[in-house]
Amino acid sequence: MPLNDALTAFLTEMAASGVKPIAESTPEEVRDLTASLAELFGSGPDVERVEDHMIPVEGGSIAARVLVPSATPRGVLIYYHGGGWVIGGNIDEFDTLGRKLADRTGCAVVLVEYPVAVDDSYAALEWVNERLAEIAGATVPIIVAGDSAGGNIAAVMALRSRDRGGPPIAFQALIYPVTDADLDNASYTAAENQLLLDRASMVWFWDHYLPDAERRAEPDASPLRADDLSGLPPAVVITAEYDVLRDEGEAYADRLADAGVAVDRHRHAGQMHGFFTLLMLPGHTEAIDQIASSIDAHLPANTRSANTST
DSSP, X not given: OOOOHHHHHHHHHHHHHTOOOGGGSOHXXXXXXXXXXXXTSOOOOOXXXXXXEEEXXXXXXXXXXXXEOSSSOSOEEEEEOOSTTTSOOOGGGGHHHHHHHHHHHOOEEEEEOOXXXXXXXXXXXXHHHHTHHHHHSSOOOEEEEEEXXXXXXXXXXXHHHHHHTOSOOOEEEEESOOOOOOTTSHHXXXXXXXXXXXXXXXXXXXXXXXXXXXXXXXXXXXXXXXXXXXXXXXXXXXXXXXXXXXXXXXHHHHHXXXXXXXXXXXXXXXXXXXXXXXXXXXXXXXXXXXXXXXXXXXXXXXXXXXXXXX
């Protein structure tokens, strides 16, 4: 179907404003753009508790925000945000999305900064696992989730945790995730997909994130290339019709299913990459509902442990 009318109007307005393409910008210029868009998102639903923390990592610390929707959250959802591993580092820009996810899923949401994406993100996962009772009042399930590069990180966290005997992950929500460094598949080269995120932008992101092209084939960068996807947690994989990342996201869903992993898949017709986080537009609501429904389907109705904190 044609590109969504709201997205078409948004892109027309962006073009008229003279915003440079990502591939012709500096990281600072793109960060300024994402910050300006976040100002349009509003404040999101109220939550019962908000906590800001600094998580120790090798060489320093990273910021995290805990959003607790009620006294008895059913799980803890760690959200790794998008931004091509390069931009969107300020978790304030994802506060509204985090509140919406907390409100709709009934889970405490932990928003994570990722200056050194994979290692810091795994440190955050371990930090959350050690503090489940503090965050949720009980030993509740852990969910990893993320969009775009954040979806890449969430998928890698599930693989790392399985392979290292790390924190148990009950579910993964992958929103148009980066799963492979193949920049020449059909969705990458389709003319109609060269929109807010185009092939040139992804070349720019990969060149900033992992300049050594040979390392991009490693599972920590391209989880689609992992030898074995069996034993991973159930997943929901959300893709967009007009997205250079569409094919690799759907290929990852296929490989998960082939490995015996339960997968819910949703391709959003008429949507482009970025629709999930453009909260001033209506498209994200359906995807949040799909994530919540998948969590309902794959987690027991009462997932709270009797081991509550004092």
